[in-house]
Amino acid sequence: MFKKEMTEKLKAIFGIPKVSFDDPSDSFEQDCIFVEILDSKNNTGTYTASAKVTGNVVVFSQHEKLPFGFFNKKIQQADPKHTREFFFFDTDVEPQNSKAQMLNISERRTGFVYLYQGQYDPNQGELTSLSFPDEDDV
Secondary structure, three states, X not given: OOHHHHHHHHHHHHOOOOEEOOOOOOOOOOOOEEEEEEEEEEEEOOOEEEEEEEEXXXXXXXXXXXXXXXXXXXXXXXXXHHHOOEEEEXXXXXXXXXXXXXXXXXXXXXXXXXXXXEEOOOOOOOOOOOOOOXXXXX
């Protein structure tokens, strides 16, 4: 429901072209925004859908590309139309004893709350054929 819009906004905010909702692998894929959803409270009405999503954003990259303060800088420079539904907290956290550090790769995290609201008009599908029973079958 909210993943498509969240993906586009995260790409615009952080300038990283790839977003994944999968868990980061042990290979520490670089230059990808990994979104860890911890909680999602969804609500659908007659014509609207809303969600309050809580989670973390995790990015792995070389130390030069991902300096300390990366998230703060990108959030402050982003267009407000991309950040208004987000509340970021614990920005630029670097976990202690991370396996990525052993490979000389930076890992940065930030927590977020994302408030989604959109139109709820589910696709009902298409009518492709219609058959009527014969009078003899009734």
